[in-house]
Amino acid sequence: MSQIKQVGERGIQMSGGQKQRIAIARAILKSPKILLLDEATSALDTESERVVQEALDLASVGRTTIVIAHRLSTIRNADMIAVMQYGEVKELGSHDELIANENGLYTSLVHLQQTRDSREANEVGGTGSTSAAGQSSSHSMSRRFSAASRSSSGRSMGDEENDNSTDKPKLPLPSFRRLLMLNAPEWKQALMGSFSAIVFGGIQPAYAYAMGSMISIYFLTDHNEIKDKTRTYALIFVGLAVLSFLINIGQHYNFGAMGEYLTKRVREQMLAKILTFEIGWFDRDENSSGAICSQLAKDANVVRSLVGDRMALVIQTVSAVLIACTMGLVIAWRLALVMIAVQPLIIVCFYARRVLLKSMSKKSIQAQSESSKLAAEAVSNLRTITAFSSQERILRLFDQAQDGPRKESIRQSWFAGLGLGTSMSLMTCTWALDFWYGGKLMAEHHITAKALFQTFMILVSTGRVIADAGSMTTDLAKGADAVASVFAVLDRETEIDPDNPEGHKPEKLKGEVDIRGVDFAYPSRPDVIIFKGFSLSIQPGKSTALVGQSGSGKSTIIGLIERFYDPLRGVVKIDGRDIKTYNLRALRRHIGLVSQEPTLFAGTIRENIVYGTETATEAEIENAARSANAHDFISNLKDGYDTWCGERGVQLSGGQKQRIAIARAILKNPAILLLDEATSALDSQSEKVVQEALDRVMVGRTSIVVAHRLSTIQNCDQITVLEKGIIVEKGTHASLMAKGPSGTYFGLVSLQQGGNQH
Structure with missing residues (x-):
């Protein structure tokens, strides 16, 4: 039975990393002559990435392999690296040849990453392609609804008979x-x-x-x-x-x-x-x-x-x-x-x-x-x-x-x-x-x-x-x-009423989040417990990062804060009130979400940015796009903000979609900002600028960041390390690093450093 599991429609029963590994297994099984890897390891945590990267290196031997990557560690061993900008090939050569040109574009990308590495001994988020062209949003099994529908590893393990x-x-x-x-x-x-x-x-x-x-x-x-x-x-x-x-x-x-x-x-x-x-x-x-x-x-x-x-x-x-x-x-x-x-x-x-x-x-x-x-x-x-x-x-x-x-x-x-x-x-x-x-x-x-x-x-x-x-x-x-x-x-009466007339409608939120003694399992897999007696406090106006391996329950926390799901036991409180006493529509106006797979609707870029905000002036829309580093690429498009996105945003690259999703969250000006792998689809240049934008936006508001790339979270006020639904460590980047080799977080960082050095 271990081989026969139902993954759900568009793979929603699995976490992002699990879906990506299944997609890679599918490609390897095909044993193709030409292997195309479009950001193939971007959704994986460091541990999985290292293992999958070794598998991909083995699979690439003797085959024509074309790799699109933002993480430099994945392309360093490539025979030929093509650096692209605005749809043109600017440089061509191996890693050693390109790095020799000190003023080259590739070198500047590597330095961009190295400055970050030397600063915080961190994971590389580099690229062999700086252009948006060629990045078709390749997480081919995109997630439905939101990050929160994506479950933890255990969720995919429930037997199908339970459904029947x-x-x-x-x-x-x-x-x-x-x-x-x-x-x-x-x-x-x-x-x-x-x-x-x-x-x-x-x-x-x-x-x-x-x-x-x-x-x-x-x-x-x-x-x-x-x-x-x-x-x-x-x-x-x-x-x-x-x-x-x-x-x-x-x-x-x-x-x-x-x-x-x-x-x-x-x-x-x-x-x-x-x-x-x-x-x-x-x-x-x-x-x-x-x-x-x-x-x-x-x-x-x-x-x-x-x-x-x-x-x-x-x-x-x-x-x-x-x-x-x-x-x-x-x-x-x-x-x-x-x-x-x-x-x-x-x-x-x-x-x-x-x-x-x-x-x-x-x-x-x-x-x-x-x-x-x-x-x-x-x-x-x-x-x-x-x-x-x-x-x-x-x-x-x-x-x-x-x-x-x-x-x-x-x-x-x-x-x-x-x-x-x-x-x-x-x-x-x-x-x-x-x-x-x-x-x-x-x-x-x-x-x-x-x-x-x-x-x-x-x-x-x-x-x-x-x-x-x-x-x-x-x-x-x-x-x-x-x-x-x-x-x-x-x-049918919904179990979670989004517009309960008796619910509390907050005018403003401080942004204090308190998860107390929560037991949780996804309704479609009730026998697989994700959290047992889980507690987590998030201070108002502070940024909290959630790190851990694929399927450790990071995105589940975001789902509980958005109240996509109710816990089986325990409470989730926002500003000291049980989340169940709020009018959800009013509460969610104060919560902004940017997920790993950005959801765009068939419509213009302007409509997608304004989505979820009642009224917004042209200046506000442009400021939000500027903050998300999206204004420049939108202005370069023929129709500008009136460019049609296509169904589920297929006309835009992964990075462009992500920046529009970030602009949408910025325009909403939320009290609580939820970022679920928000920069995973970006190349290093965009990531650097978007990260700066996010750092600016995160100031003075409660931010919860889920990330595999540790570069995106080292400035957070608190880092929480999860393992199989349990908090194993928490503290600032410096305090967790000070624990030395015995610390889980230290181990994750070392793993990433190792990935960057070879």
């Missing part, structure tokens, strides 16, 4: 009345549509009555009488055609408008509700982005057809049946009674078919969402799929995912065919009975031939109307499931 053992709550039976109440504002359309449907229901029996009378006309002996009556009935048919045309327009327009308003309302309410759910809900497999999108798109549409088309058909059918039965009983009650008596047979056939299909529609819906999820993941990770030429593998998986729905649909078709076939044959048998009994009544002079034809035509056409209504029961079955799933979302 939890019973899914049964959806409540949908209330059709409640669905109609959602459509209450369109009561005028509902009235006009229903009136049209009732009239249209009456057209069918009227047409059948005229048809029956028409047939009996041909039995008359007087030619003139035949002519007159034929003309009359022909005009009746024309009148019915015109009426039918107008009534149909009225009916479909009104119900269509109702349905569209309902779709809009359902989608808005569902999305508004989904956005209030806690992060843990999205970590579940059944709530992947593909499944949610499919629910928003499909379920709302099914609900619309249920209220629009289906409701019209039901009203129409009821109206037609009542009018036809009344007319039949008035014209020839004996024959009508026999014909009405056999109708239930037909209805039973369709009812049985409906029950069968309802039980099967659930399975097919679930199987379809599996393939939707696979397609969504394939599209969002297209670059990785293209790089590994694994299109065929994805198509094979997609084919397998489609296999279940295909078999299910074929089974359904058999049942549907048998059900429909039985009902059709029974309907024909009832005709035989009707003619036999009608003939008997005529022979006994109870009814005339005209009455026989009229009653037969009226009630047979009604049978057809019931049959049409019966065939739509499959849609009703699917519709009922869709309505149930829509209401399940609308009725």
Whole structure:
């Protein structure tokens, strides 16, 4: 079982370093002739980096290897180093050749790092490429939501069976009345549509009555009488055609408008509700982005057809049946009674078919969402799929995912065919009975031939109307499931309400954070405990760094401070108040987050910087961009601040995206600043400037910094060293270094120094 773990959608069950190592293993397993490493070790802590670097050095032997790196230790042994600036190759040569040129660009980068190393004996964050070009954000499995969704190492180790053992709550039976109440504002359309449907229901029996009378006309002996009556009935048919045309327009327009308003309302309410759910809900497999999108798109549409088309058909059918039965009983009650008596047979056939299909529609819906999820993941990770030429593998998986729905649909078709076939044959048998009994009544002079034809035509056409209504029961079955799933979302109470009206809304925060006696495990892996009795105090206005190996729980702390998750036991306090007593929307206005994988939205750079801030002037936006060292590169773009970022920021390099994310946090002017690997995607020049910007921004506000690069944290007021969810050391850089070789922090620094020296 140790080899078979579910990593979750886009790898969210794993920490950044773990995902990166899996991606490297995937590339090594492929044994390629050309190996492309784009910042391949940037997400790793020092210990992992050293091991992975050795593996990559081994894997690179005898292969064409192209390495993009900001950390100089990863490229020092390269046969050829190309130094780029603004899309041009400025220098070319080996490390020794380039370092020999004292005024060269490469030398200046090395000195930049060495000054930092000699100053604080630290890790190198250098680069073989200073240009933003070529840095496609290559953490190919990007993190969903935030750093906090990324869990600790243990989280990926829970067995998959745990997921399956939890019973899914049964959806409540949908209330059709409640669905109609959602459509209450369109009561005028509902009235006009229903009136049209009732009239249209009456057209069918009227047409059948005229048809029956028409047939009996041909039995008359007087030619003139035949002519007159034929003309009359022909005009009746024309009148019915015109009426039918107008009534149909009225009916479909009104119900269509109702349905569209309902779709809009359902989608808005569902999305508004989904956005209030806690992060843990999205970590579940059944709530992947593909499944949610499919629910928003499909379920709302099914609900619309249920209220629009289906409701019209039901009203129409009821109206037609009542009018036809009344007319039949008035014209020839004996024959009508026999014909009405056999109708239930037909209805039973369709009812049985409906029950069968309802039980099967659930399975097919679930199987379809599996393939939707696979397609969504394939599209969002297209670059990785293209790089590994694994299109065929994805198509094979997609084919397998489609296999279940295909078999299910074929089974359904058999049942549907048998059900429909039985009902059709029974309907024909009832005709035989009707003619036999009608003939008997005529022979006994109870009814005339005209009455026989009229009653037969009226009630047979009604049978057809019931049959049409019966065939739509499959849609009703699917519709009922869709309505149930829509209401399940609308009725679900979020465990962490982001906008609790009774919550405290702070105008200002001091920024004091206190985590006391916290036990924590991620909801999707409840058996893997990340923290047990964990406590940490963060002073207001001071900067605290969290360091430790990949998966030691650093990002989990950020998730708890943002209240993405609630602890199982213990409290998280901000400014002395339990975080659960705050109105989260108001609290989060005072918290700025910059994560390792910056989240940009499809929109302009300006929109992305202003995101999360209500109002900002042009000058404020530019100042924030300047502070984040982003103004220069934005100004050099053709459209400047109006440049389109592309979906998830694909038009920009990793470093550029990160600087925009930092500008966004600066513009928010938060009391608490959370930096989760905020400079890991930057080259050394950008890192130096951004680090200075962050140092300026961090002054006077509570800052919590998660970093593998120790250069980014040596100036912090307090450094906390974590190991497997436990604090092993804390103090300033100098006090921790003073512990000598016995200290964990000292060991991390030495490891990094070693990486820089060779």
